[in-house]
Amino acid sequence: MEELVLKEDDLIDVVVEDTEMPKEDTRWMALARVHTEKTYSQYWFYRNMRVAWDLAQEVKIRPLEDNLYSMQFSCLGDWERVMGDGPWNFKGKAVVLLEYAGFTKPSTIELNxxxxxxxxxxxxxxxxxxxxxxxxxxxxxxxxxxxxxxxxxxxxxxxxxxxxxxxxxxxxxxxxxxxxxxxxxxxxxxxxxxPDWCPVCGHLGHQHKECGDGVHAPKALVFKDIKDTWFKGPGSGPDESSNIGRGRGRGRAGRGRGRSSNSADSFDDQ
The missing domain is CATH 3.30.70 (Alpha-Beta Plaits)
Structure with a gap:
């Protein structure tokens, strides 16, 4: 109110009872952003993520502001897969997702x-x-x-x-x-x-040649060996409060090397 120079008398409140909130209309919602400072195509983000998620039904993706989206899934199965089987990435950059109840200002929610x-x-x-x-x-x-x-x-x-x-x-x-x-x-x-990370500073979102002037001695790459070479299937493990996913700890050494199904790089970006 202070920054808008408002007084109490300037406001005419509309009162909403908790029982009036249409929770059915806001189920299976999430907020999302891509963890990057680079610009990218929203069209390819929508298209690639739908492919990576392998959805059974449609998802409604709505841009709210620059690099901030609301999403609503159409069935429980799609919702559980997307929210539980991450991390997901778009063009190598982490896609940050958060469950959203639909009654809080999206701009006030930290997606980190x-x-x-x-x-x-x-x-x-x-x-x-x-x-x-x-x-x-x-x-x-x-x-x-x-x-x-x-x-x-x-x-x-x-x-x-x-x-x-x-x-x-x-x-x-x-x-x-x-x-x-x-x-x-x-x-x-x-x-x-x-997702993409920097072997020099250890941060997600960029690679070492994009860190500082990009010139680093080999001994500076202290975070270079932190990505596993033994791929595991997706899943968040059993949980008392949710049935989202099941962890899997089986496999053979060397299986699954290369690009995983959680990478939304199925198409060439433009």
Whole structure:
């Protein structure tokens, strides 16, 4: 009100009761943006994301302002797949999605969180109970995939929520306190289906040749090996409050190398 120089007497309020809010009209909605400062074609964004999501029914995508969209899906299956099987990317850039109830000003909502699978490598079984605490140093913990008998891989697989405005973490550390000594153990962190990131600064949204003047010594690429080379199927893991997706920890080494189905690069952009 202050910036509009309004007084209380200038306003004539319309009162809305909670029971009057048409929740059925706003179900299966989301807000979205592409994590990039570059310009891009909305047409190809719409077309490529529809292909990448492999939708059963139509999705209504409405541009709200520059690089901000509202989306409404037509069925529960499409909604669960898109919201649970990320991260998604468009031309290599992360597509940030957030569930939207439809009753908050879209411009006031921060879209900076991305759900991803990480792998904590070479973690001894005896420390598996510390996975939640370790992953919480990388992002907001969501779910850890249990180590079933058919799980293959020398790592713990964890679903977390990261802040795309902050640099990625490439390691986690554990301090072991013994009676006569203190030992720090460092474990490598890798990310599954990671969108474009900078091996120099660790931020999403650009590559190292776009960071600063683009000229960097090899030793400066400290974040270069954080993308996993062992592709995992999509899924957010079992969750008590939702049936969105199921994590999968099976596969063979080397399977799925190359472009994943979560990449919306099916067509040439123009």
């Amino acid at each position: 969180k991305l759900d991803v699978w990480i792998q904590i490598h070479d973690l001894p079984d005896g420390f598996f109970s510390k996975v939640k605490a370790l992953s919480a140093t990388v992002g907001e913990f969501i779910y850890v995939e249990p180590r079933f008998p058919d799980f293959e891989g020398n790592f713990a697989r964890v679903r977390i929520r990261i802040d795309v405005t902050k640099p990625l973490k490439n390691v986690v550390s554990l301090v072991i306190k013994k009676k006569d000594s203190v030992q720090r153990v460092i474990f490598r962190v890798k990310y599954e289906r990671l």
